[in-house]
Amino acid sequence: MEKEKVTCIVLSYNNIEFIYEAINSVLLQDYMNIELIISDDGSENFDVGEIKNYVEKNKGENIEKLIVNKNVVNIGTVKILTMLLRNLQENIFFLWQPMISLFQKVFSFC
Template sequence: MDNSNLVSVLVLSYNNLRYMKECLSSILEQNYQHIEIIISDDFSSDFKREEIEQFIIENKKENIVNYIINQNSCNLGTVKNLNKAISLATGNYFINLACDDLLFDVEVISNIVKYFLESNYLILAGYVAQYDEQLKECLLTTPTWQYIKHIYGNPIDCYRLLCAGNFIPAPGMSYKRELIDRYGMYDEEYKLLEDYPRWLYLARNGCSIGFLPRYIVKYRKGGISFNRDDKNNKIYNDDLALVKEKEILPYVNTIKDVIYK
């Protein structure tokens, strides 16, 4: 089977399943013709596989060529769960999506594939619209205009700026299978933080990050990332400390003008 046009949408879930059908609807409504849905749940207590599968079956059109529903046998953390989803996918393109977020409109996937076909980028970001929990009001847009030129500029310049803090949004992150083949899977030394160390690693190793100037995702404030308990807060902060130790400090003397606060 030729999967060169296939887009695998990786839907990650963990105890935020009340929005799953909204998320899936935003995928099922896409006008792109070759879509695979990979759902990977990180051992949620209320995961309802049969209900999710029935929803997909009842609402999918011919453009949904495959779907896989996985639930891990124990909680792995965000990074390992994402790698699990990637390992299950068969597409040439990947889009990361949390199950409490939505693709912004019906042309998102078509526009992403068009961008990849017309450029040499292996990975791209786009605008993310952050909404309230009910998705009624747009609260802010990221990234802000002053950072955008650094996303698709020189990768070392991008790396320098990333060392001061992450400014590239993770929701809707899109990439080609070639990126995985060339740079490997996500770093499983991290537990919850998948995006920031990935941006740093790629930029530092000369991978230019593309920017698609359109909204990719409606990001729901109040989702799982906003509701970490004390245990997960510690894990998240440990991940941030590891970013500094592993992705930034060893390169301060080789990358000029790196600033970390």
């Protein structure tokens, strides 16, 4: 029986120095059906290609899908999160916010 998909959302805005810690905390999870969405809200120093390459190089079998996007202009946390949540279909989701809440330990979802 396949586990239900869990979507982990990493939001970023002008905090590139913390983004890799947040990404790593998702990559370390032991749940086997994770969709990872990394979304930047208009930072000048956020390189989509670099982030995608990092995740692809470091991910395990638990990451089933990766989406990395960058807004051209800052629209704010509420709008970007609302936009992302509209695309979820019956998924459990967790929000990783660099610099605010980094999960240091590996844990199992449900």
